[in-house]
Amino acid sequence: MTENNSLLSVVDLKKYFPIIGGLFGRRVSLVKAVDGISFEIKKGETVGLVGESGCGKSTAGRAILQLHKPTDGQVFFQDQELTSIDPEELRMLRPKMQMIFQDPYASLNPRHSVGKIVGEPLVIHQIMEPNSKEIKEKVAQLLELVGMDPAYVSRFPHEFSGGQRQRIGIARALSLSPEFIVCDEPISALDVSIQAQVVNLMQDLQDQLGVAYLFIAHDLSMVKHISHRIIVMYLGKIMELAERNTLFNDPLHPYTQSLNSAVPIPNPKSERARSRFILKGDPPSPANPPSGCVFHTRCPIAIEECKKKEPEFREIYPDHFVACHLADQKGGSKIID
């Protein structure tokens, strides 16, 4: 791992949520939304973070940006450790690490004009004065960058469609020229034909501006398309981390293999020809995770050890990490050939 290329480093990050109950508001139990994840993101790369409901991917994204205060672990961004610096310093770093949100309908203040929304970060960090000629030019520039007509500055969010609102959100995130953007399901709420527009835009912006993305989504096909490397999460832990093609061609973890098998391919002949493996059962609740390896309850090749001991997240091949007792270079963790 080349040190000078590394932008973000997450070390054993944990985020637990207490469940409050009872008469006196006591802590009844703990939801381990994120339970010890570690990975790196290099400058200008896209790392996809994929998983099903309850896996903790959204929480992970927010914990990295310190929107949730992590319960444990560290996050290094440009050599600053984010969990321990003081709030003002963190605020000063925010311009460099931004977020794009899932719900284009809720993430824009309905009472603010588009111009105000896109320009707000610049005003907050006192880079420009509100209503100045400077900021108006910058906002117009940003809107054009995301493919929107700059004349829309005085309009309000409810006048736009979902795809357009998402563009507004992207323009806002870009206003401070960040180096890193966490994208939390940015296209899930959009129609298929619009998803392609937004994804193409994001890739163009990456080519132009060199921004790195953490692309959080549940659509494995889209994640594979846009990412360089992919992290697969399950119940708060990372199951596998690999380069995009490797993850599909040579998945080591049984869960990754099931995911690959479950994703439908838009080609009837391929669909008919596939040998599918259907995973049984439902994803368990993060409030009540299984012992040992969190996946063992649904794993078709689980052995005794899987119930008792949590597997180590280790590098099996160069840049290919797995958390599975059976994973080795001889294919011990393969379900299907």
Added chain:
Amino acid sequence: MTKILQVKNLVTKFYTLDGVVNAVNGVSFDLDEGETLAIVGESGSGKSVTMMSLLGLIPMPPGKVEDGSAIFESEDGPRNLLEMSVEELRDIRGGQIGFIFQDPISTLNPILTIGDQIAETLTRHKGLTQDEARNQAIQLLEQVGIPDPELRYKAYPFQFSGGMRQRVMIAIAVSCTPKIIIADEPTTALDVTVQAQIVELFKQLREALDVAAIWITHDLGVVAGIADRVLVMYGGRPVEIATVDELYDNPQHPYTIGLLGALPRLDSEESKRLVSIKGTPPDLLIPLQHCPFAWRCEYAFDRCWEEIPPLYKVDERHQTSCFYDLEKGGPRHD
């Protein structure tokens, strides 16, 4: 092959405060016995409204089915669904035509046990006694893969996961051996591994019961796996109908091509740039006077802005409503 459903020229509008929403603008399609037709479209395409119009589920103000016929080969012979009374439709729904909706948490009654809900359908449509219905309900729960069916009979919807609830909906849908199952985005809200389970279950039941099905979705991946024929809708109009192989191999409508090109493929090595269709989904408040796709189409020419294109025959069982002939590379001659 007998046609179990023939829909001709369905037109449905909604009279709202903002104006008249032209949700469905003349949709026609057939359904053979035992075949699965997928209706594909994005938001505003009119795919859900089409189905709801057939089942009489459109709220009558502000909605109105203005035109069209839907001949269903019921037990009592061919009947036009659009002319049936509320009572008659209620009889057919859940009986001869089963349905599965997207979000079972809102369609299942939260205060009845799921066993009772299945039994209720059975007593209502098949006239079974309480005991007979209960036994069959338990059998159905087992068939749809719910573990410990006797125990789960007494459970309430909120105690089930999304996937399990959908299995219950399927049990209810197939309970009275329907002739058609209509499923509206049944797996959209589910995790991908659960979706695979439900699709698998559906395929098994379909084969066992030899039932016809209409599967409504925006997901062209799911469609490739389960459909025999596909109807693509846009702006309340049918834009292409074909067998599933024909549609994916040889799409003739620019929208279908655009849609297929916009999909990322899990099995592609190269990360080719996705084809994006410029513009946004149509505004249904504007009465349709020309091809609804013209704004976004790279092949649009004068005629596209003057008339609404009818369905042209491209091949046996392949039609498209487009004035531009892609194979020829020029405007189509009638």
Added chain:
Amino acid sequence: MADNEAFAPKTADSLLDTEKTFKDKLAYFGRFLWRDKGGIIGLVVFLIVVLAAIFAPVITSQSPFDQNLRASKMPPAWQEGGDWEHPFGTDSLGKDIFSRVIYGARVSLMVGLFGVLIAGALGLIIGAIAGYVGGRLDAAIMGGVNLILSLPYLLFVVFIAAVLGRSLLNVILIFGITDAPIFARVTRGEVLRIRRSGYIESAISAGARWPRIIFDHIIPNLIGPLITLATFEMSAMIFYEAGLGFLGLSVPPNEFPTWGNMLAAGRKYMTSYPWMASFPGLAIMFTSLGMNLLGDWLRDVLDPRLRRSRK
């Protein structure tokens, strides 16, 4: 490919470009109003009451204070013995009821307006703090709020009136304080809802500090629901004033006519000279009903979610 400029906009989104002319907006507003006819009624009633209060000296030449014992207990003009100089008749001391009702509107509106202003200001601050800070402070504040709400309203009012004396100012103060908890509760609820909204998270991730979040993001989104609440509470206060007056705890009748104290004075004569209490009673009903209808309609208008939104 033909040039389509002449035919139609290039893309469907340029429907945004078709400038909504003022006429279009007015037409949309008109349809909105017409759909909810209650809204029109409410608006009209409210305007009538406000205009009547403002232009009282123009509407009636009679003074609300002049006693005229020879003309006392006169029935309304259209009944036998009535006179159009006193359209609604006179009370036991010969004061003109019509002008007292009109001037009484002033009191009712002032009580309503200032009462709501005080209650709203107090409630907004308390509720906003509770909702924003949360935790134990929230629990403590809401505990206090609920305590006040559970007090027997009448006892409290009687106590204050006894201690402070009867005056318009005191009436307004009482209502301001007793109604503040309701504003606090609603504000707190809205703040909690808004805090969970995506745009607040977006503001935080952009680096906004709490003053900006509160003043720029939360408060503008609070205004809608609070205005709606204010209309309802104003209507309620007009009612309460009547109740107070009826008990003799409102403004003393010789100081200023209020609908409440008119009711009190007229009660004795309900069987013999019913108009003395009936007209103020009708005025109260009319105003209250109108304001409630207005509040209902405002709630629909101010809710941005109900505005036409595109997919």
